[in-house]
Amino acid sequence: MKLGVPGKVLQFLLIGIVVAAVGTGLWLLGPISEQRSKKLDEKRISDLQFINGALQSYWNINKKLPSDLKKLENLPGVLISTNDPKTLQPYVYRVKGTANYELCSEFETESTGTLSRWSHGKGQECFEFEIKEESR
Template sequence: MPHVAFDRTFAALATLAVVAGAGAGFWVLGTPGQQRLIMSDRQRLEDLNAIANTLYWRKQEQTDYALPDGLDPADQREDPITQELYRYSKIDENYYKLCANFATDSQTHKLANTHSKDWQHPQGLHCFELELGQPPPSLY
């Protein structure tokens, strides 16, 4: 009988360890739904970075290039969830803003976000002010 008690104790401890490991994983990484929100925010940042790179390289190729009042339809990108266009606004001849509506606060999910501090954002609508003559900050 002592062998049966040992097996039951071992099975209970193994089950407890698996449950604790799964719980710790969800606590550290978030639920699958939370991970989807983080990935959609990462896509938003990649889209904004692509728009900024397009404007920067146009300026490098055309010395007389001026910031447009609105983006060319070919340069516009859509939010991966809402399919709305990202917001662009010209501040002056050298500066502009790119805005997106983020699902998460990048400060909350340190392990999931690999983007640089220049692309940190709160949850909700956030705008990044960028300079035309400077390359956009790296995402990573």
């Protein structure tokens, strides 16, 4: 079936609309690699939050901080990831005092969320913590 001039114009117009819609959608989402990096950073923050909670639990049981994150694996009911989701390297954990410690990770993007406690720039970022008084 041959299309007349109006049919061809309509066909090209529809193709143009579809291409524009797809292009706009991709532009709004940002590059796929950037989205992947943001998801990895969200996972890193989630891991660090769970590690922080597990460290509080460890303190409640042992009244001291563990020497390394591997000790958290023996806590009952605690399932945490202590390794970066991309590099599979362990997160950095440093005991800074009797009840003080820091957790560090390498981030691929700058945070844009509202979790100010967990705000981070691109690159290495460390978060300092102190065991809460009621846990001591």
